[in-house]
Amino acid sequence: MIEHFNPLEGKFLQILDKEGNVDKLLEPKLSVTELKKMYECMVLTRMADTKALALQRSGRMGTFAQVLGQEAQVAVGFAMQKQDWFFPSFRELGILLARDAPLELFYLTFMGCEEGNRSPKGINNFPLSVPVGSQTLHGVGVAMAANIKGHKVVAVAALGDGGTSEGDFHEAMNFAGVFKAPCILFCQNNQWAISTPRHIQTASKTIAQKAIAYGFPGIQVDGNDALALYAATKEAVENARKGKGPTLIESLTYRIGPHTTADDPTLYRSDKEVKYWQERDPIKRFKIYLQKKGIWNKKYEEDLVKRCAKQIEAAIAKAEKVAAATKPEDMFKYMYAEMTSELKEQFEYLQKNLEAKEE
Ligand SMILES: Cc1ncc(C[n+]2csc(CCOP(=O)(O)OP(=O)(O)O)c2C)c(N)n1
Ligand SMILES: [Mg+2]
Incomplete structure (x- = not known):
């Protein structure tokens, strides 16, 4: 499949089109349970994300990226296995939830609590990475370590189109290629890096083709097509696990909302462009696909929405309880098992200032 969809030829992988029609030849063999899980996770992601915006607007949560x-x-x-490792940037709530991340961690992170970065044991998700591109090096590093140790573990690192301009990304790509690291660089090309459009981010025709220079395959996928993303990632993960090395996946998608809650995208892009992408909505087409298969109906949707709303409310309640008990000093506790002398000094300085404020 990867050879067939050569990004240099301008072909990209799509299995489910915007009308919900499926390419029968390429359709992944997923059970009804697996398909439902995928759909339900997309709905939960959208609802949790929408709720987060309401929390931010009412002062209950900080700046975040929808x-x-x-x-x-x-x-x-869903294409990864439990033992694999995921290295997110800051716009991957959906992947994190698919990898069993407790939803309250997402809310906690954006309520400014370090606790949100602590993944439960056995859930191999790294904390969100705001320094653009840095997580690609962590992901490739873990994949190289897995190779040395002989562990059958694959690392997936996510980044944005803007992230591909960072030196970190190119260093990660080079190491991944040279050491045949069992990893996937998953690039969400959502057309914008804040107000910088994709066409001035790079002179390359596609982002996927950058992999060719580093000696491994790259594939461009319709990023609003969950079936195509599943098929491409599954194949890349299997190749990595078999010792065939890394893959770069370019997911062609669009950020419908602002960059973060601190941004106003109407200043730099047109309504027409947003509308074009809204017509390519990933949930809408998956719903039609499930409906045609006899899996989706109104009652199923209503029950699902109720279940998700309940889960979201419970996650917020948990997060707000932890957040209320969080102290500014906590930020020093998570970097190292033991604080370095510099951190200790800063910690004591903060404590003194907080005490002075209270007096
Ligand atoms: C190293 C670094 N430089 C700059 C920033 C400020 N910044 C935050 S997000 C962003 C743009 C990221 O765009 P992209 O990689 O396309 O991801 P997207 O936000 O579109 O998901 C920038 C420049 C940062 N966080 N880290
Ligand atoms: Mg982007």
């Missing part, structure tokens, strides 16, 4: 429009990403999480 995932709206990019929910097909959940397929990446």
Whole structure:
């Protein structure tokens, strides 16, 4: 499949089109349970994301990056195995949920609590990475370590189109290629890096083709098509596990919302462009696909929405309880098992200042 969809030829992988028609030849063999899980995760992601915006607007949560429009990403999480490692940037709530991340961690992170970064034991998700591109090196590093140790573990690192301009990304790509690291660089090309459009981010025709220079395959996929993302990631993960080395996946998608809650996208892009992508909504087409298979109906949707709303409310209640008990000093506790002398000094300085404020 990867050879067939050569990004240099301008072909990209699509299995489910915007009308919900499926390419029977390429359709992945997923059970009804698996298909439902994927759909339900996309719906939960959208609802949790929408709720987060309401929390931010009412002062209950800090600045955050919406995932709206990019929910097909959940397929990446479902194509991985439990023992694999995921290295997110900051717009991957869907993949994290597909990889069993407790939802309250997402809310906690954006309530400013370090606790949100602590993944439960056995759930191999790294904390969100805001320094653009840095997580690609962590992912490739873990994959190289897995190779040395002989562990059958694959690392997936996510980044944005803007992230591909960072030196970190190119270093990660080079190491991945040279050492045949069992990893996937998953690039969500959502057309914008804040207000910088894709066409001035790189002179390359596609992002996927960058892999060719580093000696491994790259594939461009319809990023609003969960079936295509699943098929491409599954194949890449299997190749990595078999010792065939890395893959770069370019997911062609669109950020429907602002860059973060601190951004106003109407200043730099047109309504026409947003509308074009809204017509390519990932959830809408998956719903039609399930409906045609006799899996989706109104009652199923209503029950699902109720279940998700309940799960979201419970996650917020948990997060707000932890957040209320969080102290500014906590930020020093998570970097190292033991604080370095510099951190200790800063910690004591903060404590003194907090005490002075209280007096
Ligand atoms: C190293 C670094 N430089 C700059 C920033 C500021 N910044 C935050 S997000 C962003 C753009 C990221 O765009 P992209 O990689 O396309 O991801 P997207 O936000 O579109 O998901 C920038 C420049 C940062 N966080 N880290
Ligand atoms: Mg982007």
